Amino acid sequence: MKINSTLYALLFLIGLGILAPITLSAQDAHFSQFYSSPLQMNPALTGVFPGEYRFTANYRTQNYAVLGNQAYKSIAASFEGRRPVGRDDYYSLGIAILRDQVGESQFSQSRAVLSGSYLKHIGSGRSRGSGQFLIGGAQLGIAQWSYDWNDLWFTEQFEVMPGSQTAFINFASSNGEALSMMETDLFMEFNAGVLYYNVIDEDNSFYLGGALHHLTEPNVSFLDDQSEMLHSRWVGQAGGQVSLTREASLLPAIAVMGQGPSFLGIGGMNLRYSNRDWREVAIRAGLWGRVANQGESGMGLDAMVVSAILEVERWQFGLSYDVTVSDLSTANNSRGAFELSLIYVHPSKDRFKVICPKF
Incomplete structure (x- = not known):
């Protein structure tokens, strides 16, 4: 009954996000595999992994069928480590970088931030490997726009x-x-976020979080005598893991974000199958839907995303493809975006393993 309740709650959150009646479109670079780009989503995700340190890399190319060599290209990478405070609490530090480029003008956004978080243990469950954490995180760094x-x-x-x-x-x-x-002045980036998660047992968990980016709303104008403020961006996310059998589980998730007059939402789930061996190998396959602004017609389904992930001990390799279903499909023959992700988690030498959900 507990597992069914978790599944119903997660599906409700995903459906709510997909059907939200907001008529906006996104501005900042985003990844369809948002669950594999944690530090780009929420500073509070810094250190939320079952190991000593983690390296993450993401690559995305979009609308190649329309723009050719001038297609959208987004590259991100991050590195983070975690240290205990006592037995159950932790602090984490990391660094994250992003470069996004598009068009004949080679318009690009570049930024680098230091990321930190504090993981506070707020409760233990009845089963082994269960627990609840509340996390606060922040990022501080520099960024620049150019063309x-x-x-x-x-x-x-x-x-x-x-x-x-x-x-x-x-x-x-x-x-x-x-x-x-041809470039803006260097400006400061300040982002903050929170995350709560509850690991019910080894195969069931859920999480809920939110973040605010560009809190300083810096001036990004290319003209000396004018001011163009960069809107703050808010992010909301929810998801978890629901076991079906000993080997199979569902990983539903949703992410919504708004920035000034812009909005984007993506939700769906991956089906995960594991061999349950001490040298664990697991595969995931998923289907996701993305909603965004459709111009004067308002909010609509923008793309369907198919994903596949391979987990081999410390490594995780992700591949996804966006199939355009909006009016843009006429121009790009439904060929949207191609995305790759890589995650490496180095195991901890500590006696007590950090309790974390699967994303």
Whole structure:
């Protein structure tokens, strides 16, 4: 009965997020495998893993069918470690970097942050390996936006040859724009988040968390005499693990985020099968749905995401593909995004293993 209640609660949260009536679209870079990019989602996820340290890497390319070599490319990586405070509490420190680039202008966002969290044990369960934690986390770092307008052309550079109907773009002529900077000043990043999780037993758990990014709302204008504030971004997440048999379990999850006039939500689940050996090998397969702004038509289903993950002892390899189902599918033949993830967790030498949920 306890397991069924956990499953119903998780499915309710996922359905609520997918059907939320918010008519917005996302701005910051995001990953469909959000469960495999923890420090990009929530600073409170720093240190939430069953080992001594963790390395994570993510790569995403989007809309290659439309933009070719100028397609969206997002690369992220993080490294974190954890140390005990007494027997049951922990503090964690790490670093996370991200670079996102798109288009002929090579517009890019780059940032690097130091990440820290404190894991507070707030209760133990009846079964071995169970427990509850409340975590607070924060990130502090620097970021910069940049682009290259030399490969762009503007209306003032569009010319027609005299006595001819032939038109061309004169890149040598003035573009008529007040462009003087190809990059913004370095600005500070400050993010904060919280997370609660409850590990009921070895194969059943749930978690709930939220975060705020860009709390300082820095100026990201490319013009010296103007101000363009970067909106704060909020993130909400929920998920867990529900056992079906000794070898199989479901890992449902949802993530929603909003930034100024923008919104994105993704939810679904992975089916996990493990050999339950001391050298554990597990595979996952999943289906996810992403909702976002559809322009004037409002909120709608943007893409379906299929995922596959291989776990081999300390390593986890993830692969996913976004199948576009919005109006953009006419232009890209439903070929959306391709994504890879890699996670390495080094086992701890401590006698007591940290209790963590599976993501």
